[in-house]
Amino acid sequence: MATDRIVGIDLGTTNSLVAFMQGESPVVIPGDDGLNLVPSVVALDADGQPVIGNSARRYLIETPERAVYSIKRLMGRGLEDVKEELKLFPFRLAEDLGAGEVLRIRLGEKTTTPPEISALILRQLKRNAERFFGEAVTKAVITVPAYFNDAQRQATKDAGRIAGLEVLRLVNEPTAASLAYGLDKKQNGTIAVYDLGGGTFDISILKLHDGIFEVIATNGDTHLGGDDIDNLLITIALDDIRGDMDLDFRRNAEAVQSIRKAVIEGKIALSEQPSIKLDVELPGGKRYRREVTREQFEQLIQPVIDRTVGPCKQAMKDAGLKPEQIDEVVLVGGSTRIPKVRALVKELFQRDPHTDLNPDEVVALGAAVQANILGGGSEATENMLLLDVTPLSLGIEVAGGVTDKIILRNSTVPASATQFYTTQVDGQANVAIHVLQGERELAKDCRSLARFDLRGIPPMAAGMPRVEVKFLIDANGILHVSAREQRSGKESEIQVQPSYGLTDEQVEGMILDSFDNAEEDFRRRQVIEARNEVATILAALDKGKKSPAWGHLTTDEKKQIAKMEKALAAVNAEEDYTAIRKAIDALNQGTTRLAELMMDSAVSTALKGKTMDEADMGEGPTAPHPMAKAEFE
Amino acid sequence: MPVDYFTFFGLPRKLNVDVAALERDFYELSRKLHPDLNARAASKEQEWVLEQSSLLNDAYRTLKDPIKRTQYLLLLEGVELEEQSKTATDQARATGETKKQIVPPDLLEEVFELNMQLEEVHMQKKMGEDDPALIEEIGKQKLELEGKQESLFRELQGYWNVWDGMIQREQNGQPVSEEERRQERDKMVDVLNRRNYIRNLVRDVSEALEN
Numbered sequence: 001m002a003t004d005r006i007v008g009i010d011l012g013t014t015n016s017l018v019a020f021m022q023g024e025s026p027v028v029i030p031g032d033d034g035l036n037l038v039p040s041v042v043a044l045d046a047d048g049q050p051v052i053g054n055s056a057r058r059y060l061i062e063t064p065e066r067a068v069y070s071i072k073r074l075m076g077r078g079l080e081d082v083k084e085e086l087k088l089f090p091f092r093l094a095e096d097l098g099a100g101e102v103l104r105i106r107l108g109e110k111t112t113t114p115p116e117i118s119a120l121i122l123r124q125l126k127r128n129a130e131r132f133f134g135e136a137v138t139k140a141v142i143t144v145p146a147y148f149n150d151a152q153r154q155a156t157k158d159a160g161r162i163a164g165l166e167v168l169r170l171v172n173e174p175t176a177a178s179l180a181y182g183l184d185k186k187q188n189g190t191i192a193v194y195d196l197g198g199g200t201f202d203i204s205i206l207k208l209h210d211g212i213f214e215v216i217a218t219n220g221d222t223h224l225g226g227d228d229i230d231n232l233l234i235t236i237a238l239d240d241i242r243g244d245m246d247l248d249f250r251r252n253a254e255a256v257q258s259i260r261k262a263v264i265e266g267k268i269a270l271s272e273q274p275s276i277k278l279d280v281e282l283p284g285g286k287r288y289r290r291e292v293t294r295e296q297f298e299q300l301i302q303p304v305i306d307r308t309v310g311p312c313k314q315a316m317k318d319a320g321l322k323p324e325q326i327d328e329v330v331l332v333g334g335s336t337r338i339p340k341v342r343a344l345v346k347e348l349f350q351r352d353p354h355t356d357l358n359p360d361e362v363v364a365l366g367a368a369v370q371a372n373i374l375g376g377g378s379e380a381t382e383n384m385l386l387l388d389v390t391p392l393s394l395g396i397e398v399a400g401g402v403t404d405k406i407i408l409r410n411s412t413v414p415a416s417a418t419q420f421y422t423t424q425v426d427g428q429a430n431v432a433i434h435v436l437q438g439e440r441e442l443a444k445d446c447r448s449l450a451r452f453d454l455r456g457i458p459p460m461a462a463g464m465p466r467v468e469v470k471f472l473i474d475a476n477g478i479l480h481v482s483a484r485e486q487r488s489g490k491e492s493e494i495q496v497q498p499s500y501g502l503t504d505e506q507v508e509g510m511i512l513d514s515f516d517n518a519e520e521d522f523r524r525r526q527v528i529e530a531r532n533e534v535a536t537i538l539a540a541l542d543k544g545k546k547s548p549a550w551g552h553l554t555t556d557e558k559k560q561i562a563k564m565e566k567a568l569a570a571v572n573a574e575e576d577y578t579a580i581r582k583a584i585d586a587l588n589q590g591t592t593r594l595a596e597l598m599m600d601s602a603v604s605t606a607l608k609g610k611t612m613d614e615a616d617m618g619e620g621p622t623a624p625h626p627m628a629k630a631e632f633e
Numbered sequence: 634m635p636v637d638y639f640t641f642f643g644l645p646r647k648l649n650v651d652v653a654a655l656e657r658d659f660y661e662l663s664r665k666l667h668p669d670l671n672a673r674a675a676s677k678e679q680e681w682v683l684e685q686s687s688l689l690n691d692a693y694r695t696l697k698d699p700i701k702r703t704q705y706l707l708l709l710e711g712v713e714l715e716e717q718s719k720t721a722t723d724q725a726r727a728t729g730e731t732k733k734q735i736v737p738p739d740l741l742e743e744v745f746e747l748n749m750q751l752e753e754v755h756m757q758k759k760m761g762e763d764d765p766a767l768i769e770e771i772g773k774q775k776l777e778l779e780g781k782q783e784s785l786f787r788e789l790q791g792y793w794n795v796w797d798g799m800i801q802r803e804q805n806g807q808p809v810s811e812e813e814r815r816q817e818r819d820k821m822v823d824v825l826n827r828r829n830y831i832r833n834l835v836r837d838v839s840e841a842l843e844n
Contacts, residue, residue: 376673
């Protein structure tokens, strides 16, 4: 049976985290490396197996063509959208991509899509949580930038499904952060959340009212973040190298990644130090060295961080508020550690921003709070409710290529609008509808969300049918459309052609490809893990039999052990995890004395009382562990 | 036809609305109807919740805003505001005017002048020139227009009171003639059209001044 445990996930451009509500406060679940942040890096190892997170990072430099990062930038995007990105990011797109198609990326010898890569990251987080809880985790709340459009949200939801997670809610990142902050200070007032992350920028203004977190206005830029700062620094380094050393590494992925690593470290250090020295080893053995002062750095990034000013002003204007009417400002996202960014926020809102919570973790913590609310709440989240808005206006294309806005931006979601359509020709059975998202007047300047075909309109004279089309944006910010011809009462069939989205069939196919989606798979993995343990204990026993300690056991004891060993081998051939587990425990018990004797004769008394398994292998994890145990010498 | 927004909040079809009380009701109903608080319900129930909470949000968004509220009431009263503006557009076209909406006669001269000035600012921007005197003049006109918008809103509120009185009479069992209803309706449509026109003008001017 599935449990009701719901985790909160921050699927970030640079790092991803999973958190849950432990009692009254949200906590981040660490990975098997003990670290809270899982870098959003996916690589394929030499065998074509995916490697995720910290262990994937080295592939960025060693085999850049087998690794991918910042995939969030490509979620829900089409070829036309990402031309700029491709100049700066080493994404390798499939050659046969057409316009309006979901992007396909080459990763080593495989071709994959952004949702599938995100799914690998999500699956790693899912595993981390499962190892932590010792049981399957199938439900999650995932955060997205507030300014994500419908296609980007849908792509994120698809990624969740592919990873075997039921995505109960997509929560906007700044709003999630406000929940984490609001937990300890339940107060009324107006707060602004300034969220500058690795790849996206959001500004949200909220009204807090007795536990209700009501977003009044939101704005942002889904292509603005720390990545842009890194790219500026990388470009300078590459130019330097070309100028001074006459070496062109712009197309050398290995060199670019080495430089990237160095400038990111430098950037981070510059938040603390007045200057840093870059020192990068280049292919061919030469070194690139350069000093960067904080002053130079600040000058360099000014144009990037200035791009956050417009959205902030627009959000205040939309909220009908002046800076002095905002009570508190909260900083979220790693890039808000940069002193220049803090100074800018202070100037914009005329007050010192809050930085009490770790800007890298606060979104995941907030997602855990929201997960708790969805799961039925607890004392800590009692009375808490999030009322979020749609960041972009929803429109439909009307005659002359003009956008007719039917749901305005900053409308509280769920929100709906109804439109009526009729036919132009006698007996016309179909009507085409083009749905758009954006603020511009002309359809061509807005984002195309989908083209719908209303079908099966009963034959009538032109202008007679009255087709009612209902557009509904749900609490995830995702659009649903339904239609009915009013005169006949007939439901019209809607055929959705998502722009840059995966079809349901495609997602289903990808779920089947993934071997990690259901309870069944969790059990299968448990069996595999138990078998690894069996191999370990049998190897240890073999070693024990060859040790002098074996001779000190009674014949009876030896017989018992042989019996248990046989039993273990028998259940090991079956698929029953519990039986294998029991047999392992039994053998462990039965070999306690052998272990003791071995230790007495060989090692220190400090290890006394350990069973065979532990004596030979060191302390094992208490919860199921997807990895083989570390070697122990 | 699903339940209308006034009925949803248990309000009579009056135009003076206690917005603070409306907000309280909105929060209270949100605590019952929001999908987040019903995430564990059966899927049929969740569908209903989604429907109801979108209705709640749509209703609150419409009723809390005085102009949207008035437009919505007129819609319920059978006025097709879009038809209205379509007619206006056709009329404007027939008279050779390119504006979407018909210019209120008392503004005709002023608007003509203002459009010329905006055009000039636009040209100057293109040429990289700057005429502070002109900008100042347009700024003054903007203030004037905003004043007009204000006074039109007060005029509208006057009609609200007449309308609400009429509804009250109806509630008290006194009949209201269709003719009277239509007259009050038309007054509001007229003032809304004029106000919309000025609002668009203010927006154009603001854009010209900002860019």
